[in-house]
Amino acid sequence: MPSPLAVDDLQDRVHKAIEHFLSARAATLAAVSDDCAPLVGYAADLLSGGKRLRAALCYWAWRAAGAPDEPAIVAAAAALEFFQAAALIHDDVMDASDMRRGAPAVHRRFTALHRANRWAGDADHFGLSAAVLVGDLCLAWSDELYTSSGLPADALARGRTTFNLMRTQLMGGQYLDLIEQAADGRDPAGALHRARQVIRFKSAKYSVEQPLLLGAELAGAGPDLLAGLSAFGLPLGEAFQLRDDILGVFGDTALTGKPAGDDLREGKRTVLVALTLRDADPVQKKVFAAHFGDPGLDAAGVARLREIIVATGALAATEEMITSGLRESLTALHTIDIDPRSRSVLATLARNATDRTF
Template identity: 45%
Template sequence: MAGWHAAGGGEAAPVVRAAAELELFHAFCLIHDDVMDRAATRRGQPRGTPSGAEGRKRAGDERARAWLGTCSAILAGDMALARSEELLDSAGQLTCRRTALRHVVEAMREEVMYGQHLDLLAPFSPATDLDTALRVIRGKTAKYTIERPLHAGAVLAGANEPLLASLSAYALLLGEAFQLRDDLLGGFGHPRRTGKPVLDDLREGKHTVLLALACQRADPTQHRLLRRLVGDPALGEDGAAHIRDVLEATEARATVENMIVARSTQALAALGAAPCPPATTAALRRIVARTTERTA
């Protein structure tokens, strides 16, 4: 919606179906991402396992119930993807703008799949590999969560290339800051606020910028601790506290906080130079604060 108004779009009805299409594609990505991450909850709710006596009777043992939940999640994601495609095809836009929208959406799909694939491969690279961690958040988050949705709305309103470039300068920096905040919440957040367990990233051994920085700076004792605890599926709160101590002692946490501030500041500067209407600029400024200063 912000991209639509940034390009001078008027009454919002024409862009609503495109916005809904992106929401359904986002749901598809989240559901399948949770399957790959073996995440038990999302937004404070179970990811989708049968409950109650009938569910237990039908599903059998715990392993069968878990598998049923996984299969159900895959199907739900597939359905969200299919419905998003239907909405895209039914968007009532001029042919030239619908074609431009499809180009943006197709690019977004390729970028997020590539970023997700990099994320899957990241644990096989050295724990100190900061470049790979940054490439993952650029493809998996920055482009798909911020840049391409802005472009989608803008092209529907007839945006030119200079405006799209200005939106990209803002969006990519903000998207990186958003994911860096998410990584910090994955290690230091509170489950009641984030809606998901804070141990998941550490148990999975997720290759984040936060952990890459810690591994680069750790002394031999800290290295041994990280190798022993990060990626342990049975990691408990005591072990997680030891990992957090290392993240603090190596100043990895402080560095990521500084990276968030720097990218947020640069995003705001890029937004200030973008040829957007004042109301849209104000809305995009609020999005910077909501995505980078959040606690959930």
């Protein structure tokens, strides 16, 4: 089987739907001023990358519900890519991240634009402000593309509750993540529970479960299929984010598109970190506390923290959580009454998402 993202030429069709939509938005902003071109251009550059996982899950849930392939569902699924772009742009602002998908983050690109033009004022503040606007545009565009996808009004109405819930819950999960970094180790006994709450609402639901539910609802799926897709999607979404947390510490820059160890520099209170601090001895905790969250952490410091994460068993425990989540997800998938082709693609998507092999 080809990549599950490419079956039915989906990856290419989603990309074309995004390009077509952005072309019209570029014309709208050009009528405001030629100076607005980077608002679309930088968004387009970000949207040109990505795996299209959320769009694929939405599309294949639609097909699993018995609905046929058609351009309208591809456009509706592409709306999720705009929502993802908004989340990434705002997340990079909040985390002060320099890189995204192997290129400068959107706010860093606007900072560079300010400096290249020798404009007045603070270049960094300009970059952050402009990036917030692009993120807001992508959020608005996600709704606009969903509404104009070409699906019937009754189908869009069926999906609207999940579409709205997805966006609100993500913001709540993002806020929980901000609190965790700001509180800097409050109530260590509850750290693992809080980290899992962040995973569920900042990533697992909007990355996997809700795209599945949205696609099925658009197709008019009944409660049994929706319950089955939820049981498949939620543990998969959590496993997907746990893999992301491991890559944020141990990942190859060529794969992640971000500097190695960036989550350690940003002080990300992930499950991996919660497990490390729970099981570290006093010396390990002291070393970890001295370096974790240091923006200037060098390669040697990253290596030292990695050693502690491995020595405490936190890496192995997180890998086991991923394996368990994938197992639970696939077990649920095989209880759902759907056609074999959809089941096969969804299963391959699940395995690849947790291995990050696409």
